[in-house]
Amino acid sequence: MSDCVQSKRKKVARACVYCRRSHMICDEHRPCTRCIRRNIAHLCCDELPRGVAEEDPDLEKMSTREPNMSANNPVGTVGGILARQPMFASEHVGSEFSSLSEFLHMLENPLFLETDPSSVVLQVQQPSREPVQEQSPYQPTLKENFLFTAADPSQEMTPEDRLKSVINAKLEAGLLKPYNYARGYARLQTYMDEHMNPDCKQRILKPLSIIRPEFRAIARSLKDVDLILVEESFERMLLSYDRVFTSMSMPACLWRRTGEIYRGNKEFASLVGCKVDDLRDGKLAIYEVMTEDSTVSFWEKYGSIAFDKNQKAVLTHCKLCNPGKSDLTPCCFSFTIRRDRYNIPVCIIGNFIPL
The missing domain is CATH 3.30.450.20 (PAS domain)
Known part of the structure; x- marks a missing residue:
């Protein structure tokens, strides 16, 4: 009778994390029967037995690594850590964590490494054959130069020098010409005729x-x-x-x-x-x-x-x-x-x- 009880209560090699925390017997199935009854089957996963971890502390660290990872591969180390599905309060958080793990795994095995490395280097180093046209700096017109000069609030020059620069810019732009006084008198004559x-x-x-x-x-x-x-x-x-x-x-x-x-x-x-x-x-x-x-x-x-x-x-x-x-x-x-x-x-x- 005692042998029968002991066989029923025999501990499995690995208990899921929730059975272990509750000190309940777990089975070999994943998800286990107890987690299925508790409606947390999607959270059921293995956790190393406490005795194994205590006997060899390095075994638990090594179990979190991928077989082909080394200490010089920090991305692989992080990817190995993420390979174990951690427990979250929400399944949505768990799925986001899994996506991050897949992304890090892609960094370990980039697609371009499957091709010839020399061809990749050539593609990177080979300059484009299309001629590059250098964009010449904008050159304002003489009229725009006069407007910029007149609107310049710079106080680095004296009022007399600033006045000279404005007049010279207007003269260069062709805007400073002798005034047509004949047109002014004609305007006066028209006004007098009409008013x-x-x-x-x-x-x-x-x-x-x-x-x-x-x-x-x-x-x-x-x-x-x-x-x-x-x-x-x-x-x-x-x-x-x-x-x-x-x-x-x-x-x-x-x-x-x-x-x-x-x-x-x-x-x-x-x-x-x-x-x-x-x-x-x-x-x-x-x-x-x-x-x-x-x-x-x-x-x-x-x-x-x-x-x-x-x-x-x-x-x-x-x-x-x-x-x-x-x-x-x-x-x-x-x-x-x-x-x-x-x-x-x-x-x-x-x-x-x-x-």
């Missing part, structure tokens, strides 16, 4: 008929390079007044002797109901934002001092209007004439104080 009565038009043409021939006579005596230098001085004034108008709280603007506005601050733009950008590069003219009487008064006063070096500023009054609207703004108005080296008025700066 002014004959009497006011004649009052404006009278001073212009005196100063325009004088301007033409001086311009004809100058060479193209002289006219470009005059335009250069005008560009210098524009750059200077950009800073002046930004710091001024009084409405102000600058226009050419033909009337086209080239600079203005936000206060003046608000006064005449336009954008600051509309006060640049002749988009608006001073006679387009003044009433008819004020325009006539300005041209008469301007014509009387155009060639008088001793008289630069005039204090008067005017009424500003919003283009396209009937709103009028009476102002105290002063204007100052800036002349070039040939005593020709190159621009007029006006200051306005609303009443």
Whole structure:
């Protein structure tokens, strides 16, 4: 009877991990019968008997290695460790661990080793026969170079040097040319024909008929390079007044002797109901934002001092209007004439104080 009990309770060579932890008898089947009854058949696996591990501690370490692994093969060592299916609380984690094991096994036996190693080396070392076209660095156009120079916020140079670089870049780009004043006077003539009565038009043409021939006579005596230098001085004034108008709280603007506005601050733009950008590069003219009487008064006063070096500023009054609207703004108005080296008025700066 005792022999029968002992045969039934005879321990197997290897018990599964769960039977061993529960100190229960395991059988030779995998999954074992007990794990099947407990619905953990997918987790059932072998674990070395404790007695074997205690008798030879190195045996358990060696059992985790693949037969063809060596100490110099760290990937094989890790792959051998992963070859034993560890126990996880979830079967999904176990499947991910198995995928990692397969990946490490692929690293031990890469596919390209099945081919001739010399052919692989040749494929790696052989350069492509297709000609490689080197991409040349981008070269900006002269116009783009001028825009980059004008927008460069670098403070490494003095304001005078920066001004010279901007003007030189504009000259190289072909953007700095003598201004066509004939076109400016033609624009004024068209405006007077469409918006002014004959009497006011004649009052404006009278001073212009005196100063325009004088301007033409001086311009004809100058060479193209002289006219470009005059335009250069005008560009210098524009750059200077950009800073002046930004710091001024009084409405102000600058226009050419033909009337086209080239600079203005936000206060003046608000006064005449336009954008600051509309006060640049002749988009608006001073006679387009003044009433008819004020325009006539300005041209008469301007014509009387155009060639008088001793008289630069005039204090008067005017009424500003919003283009396209009937709103009028009476102002105290002063204007100052800036002349070039040939005593020709190159621009007029006006200051306005609303009443």
